[in-house]
Amino acid sequence: MSYVSELSQRFEAAAGVDPELRPATKPQFGHFQTSVALRLAKSEGKPPREVAQRIIDSVDVADLCEPLELAGPGFINIRLTEKAIADGVTSVLADPRHGVEPAAEPQRVVIDYSSPNVAKTMHVGHLRSTIIGDAFNRILTALGHTVIPQNHIGDWGTQFGMLVEQILTEDIDAGALTLEQADELYKRAAAHYRSDEEFAVLARKRVVALQAGDEQTITIWQQLMAVSKTGFNEAYERLGVKLVDADLAGESTYNDDLPVVVGELEASGAAVIDDGALCIFNEGFNAPLIIRKSDGGYGYATTDLAAIRRRVGPLDADRIIYVTDVRQAGHFAQVFAAARKAGYLPESVQAEHVGYGMVLGPDGRPFKTRDGVAVTLTSLLDAAEEHVARPIALAAIKYADLSNGLNKDYVFDLDRMVATTGDTGPYLQYAHARICQVLRKAEAEEIQVGDKVLELPEAAEQTLALLITRFGEVVGEVADTLQPHRLCSYLYELAGAVARFYDACPVIKSEGLVRESRLALITAAKDVLAEGLDMLGIEAPDRM
Template sequence: MSSLSSQLSQRIETVTGTDPELRPATKPQFGHFQSNVALRLAKQEGVNPRDVAARIVADLDLDDLCETPEIAGPGFINFRLRSGVLAATVTAQLADPRAGIPHTSKPQRVIIDYSSPNVAKQMHVGHLRTTIIGDCFNRVLTALGHTVIPQNHLGDWGRQFGMLIEQIADEHLDLTILDLAGAEALYRRANAHLASDEGFAARARARVVALQSGDPETLAAWHRLIEISLAGFNATYARMNVLLTDDDIAGESSYNEMLPAIAGDLEARGVATMDNGALVVFAEGFEAPAIIRNSAGGYGYDITDLAAIRHRVDTLHADRIIYVTDARQHHHFELLFAVARMAGYLPAGVVAEHVGYGMVLGADGTPIKTRDGGTVPLESLLDAAEEHASPQIALSAIKYADLSNSLQKDYVFDAERMTRTIGDTGPYLQYAHSRCAGILGEARARGIDSAGIEVLAEPTEQELALWLTRFGETVQVVADELTPHKLCIYLFELATKFSSFYEKCPVLKSEGAVRASRLGLVAATKQVLATGLDLLGIEAPERM
């Protein structure tokens, strides 16, 4: 469904030959939209802007959409949508289970790489944003009709498993009773042991070789560490209401067998060259090369991520690949994409994007750390928010605070402020939804129902109705630009406009078609708030 603003803009552009750059009117008496297209055309033609505006108005055929446009000031054109058109559009949107979200005409297969915790370590504050942001992208793109394939790129391979498994052997540890917190404590003990005991370090290196060569005992311990970790991760995902499951796991280890063939392919075709004993790829515009194979013959992140791209294009048939990580990894991904293009693993028709995000800061404005300077477990942040509100409200507060700012910006984790039901917060939007539910519930209890929206006489009614019609185009922008804060801005504005409407336009105390129409506006607001909150991964409670 094309939004009313889009329809109006297209009509004007057909007549003028240029984008009218419609803007919302600054005051209700000026209508709903305003355009300066006449002023821009008059400057090109060297004529009076009001004369150009008059010509445009005379040529426009908008009777089915707008009242007669008005010329204001030096040549602005004001447009007022017909109230019947607004009413019909919102009524149709209310009947649509998708709440007006357009279904894409060009569905894509979209890979989203996000969350990516490390085995044997609890998820920490650094995993908060990637998980929340990636989950939002998943929901938005799915809602538009794309096929989304999440990829949880677990850190499940590497030299650290040598020390972990050797420490398990040294301690004769019973892995059947270990949980994720215990596995992380084991990691710390193994790391300290590695630093203090060269004999242990030598055995840990040998254990890495045993793991890579498929030693059954070593593999069994490795698999058990992964099982323990997944149990912990899944508990956190469930608590956070995110969509990731075990089916979405594609850890580093899944690409191991591909690495020698990729290195051989790149070297054979001259894409990669030897440099000081290492196999590398120099990409134009980058000072340092991508390391395909280091001088000791080992493989690292660069080639593993390259293998992931090849798999996602060749096997998963990706049209678009989105990576959600810390902004500080932006250079790595830009180099990765450049190398993948050079190698032919990333065809021109496949879009690859890195969405970098800022840090979560404490009240002092510095990155959140534990008292001893360590990383803060993700669970402790969720606990902190729940000290101020119920789990449902606390999670809303965290997700909205994360998504409502431009992703690249750092933000302060202030649990008390985030959980308030006033101001620009997730709980405020939940409260607006529950208020709508309360009004509709009371109407049903009285035997009053809405037969559709027919009357939109008051300015606040029209303003709310017009805003409701813009929901679908907002979701489309978020999908195209990967900017969830724009959906947050839209929903906050919707809740604010609803509050103004509710104060100025009695709902249940009105009568007849006016009451039915106002109830329709309440129902449409509830529907859009619920749908919009769900796209953010936030529950919409009926009562608060």
């Protein structure tokens, strides 16, 4: 049970407005405080203390709280009973979901994330999209939603004419390439395209051949796809994320839908011809969304509309989430507006763009190699694993990514990120491992670990217990707001409360019901830490 949520509902029933409960500033003021009476006093024209007393007299919290206290100019101090706190932790212990309540109305949620380009190695930007999208996948799944990942890879278009033509020029077996070799091939092809007009003409013709289904061209394209999938899957396995081949839905899968979409938009009047191009004009935007260029070609917007059409249609999505660079926010805002105008995106379906900032180097500049190109995902992971073992390295990277506001840039500083002190992923792992160590010691000394919390005489253990009961509430907030830093902050606060509990409360050396309760308490903390870390895609080790 989340006591904040339960008490808020009861106080709102008595006061008529949200009480905006806050943790008490000092232990002597109880566990929570509300200043709701001060807010109501002005509108009611009554003294705040009189309003506060009326609320105290009418609110029904006797089963959870000690007698409420009227303090100062009209504050209400709230102290939970020791039994209520103990029962709350016991319920978390007994619950396989650790207090995370299933969504009242489960949804089908499509999450568009990762989206690397075929024949190119994944770089630091793909790292952010992949980690963030994976966290959303895990959190929403934990709440009982049906999550449908969509890995919208770049697997079609002009670059493949260039690539296939370069492969034929060099007489390369495309099927024998690694992803790194394909990336080098891409660079050579791009340079060749820029410097040789004859080659550029052949490359453009090769695009036409690809679109027309030319057997030789399609075969090479399929070989490049297979090479890329292998490379992508190696990266996903190394990162420990939930993306598989079945989640692939690249640009090529919408190719046959594009003329259909264009036809529907033109027939409905949602799109109109402007200076030779087919465009959708959306109110509030400075420029139209181009659906078909004047030369007859299609752009990203057309594919994005086709994707929404399919996700709302055959995939039956109630909510669609896009995880991309924050600089694409304007593009998606216009695509969503166009999709609603076209009837592809009903008002009943949520569409959200979650933009992320850049990864910066320790110098505060965009994280690039000495040559000025984006750092590859592989080299970044290699650097992290030179410092620490892979599970700790991944915890450092993922937590650093998720613990700040997603739209902000963050500094990739490995020395700070891998530390087991401070606000880091390894610190949370250490907190979990330390609890496991205490429980192993109890087992070695044949001390039984109970499944109930019976006594919580110390303030430090009450603080820890109350934090444990808030887990489900925090997870629900993150699912609604798509702000994983809230879960990170909660877990960091929980780990800190565990450390302060150890300082104030002996566990193994205590006796009787106190020891039994404290062992149950840290078991609940361990369960919540493990579950919370898993939602972030981070392993919770038993030893460090």
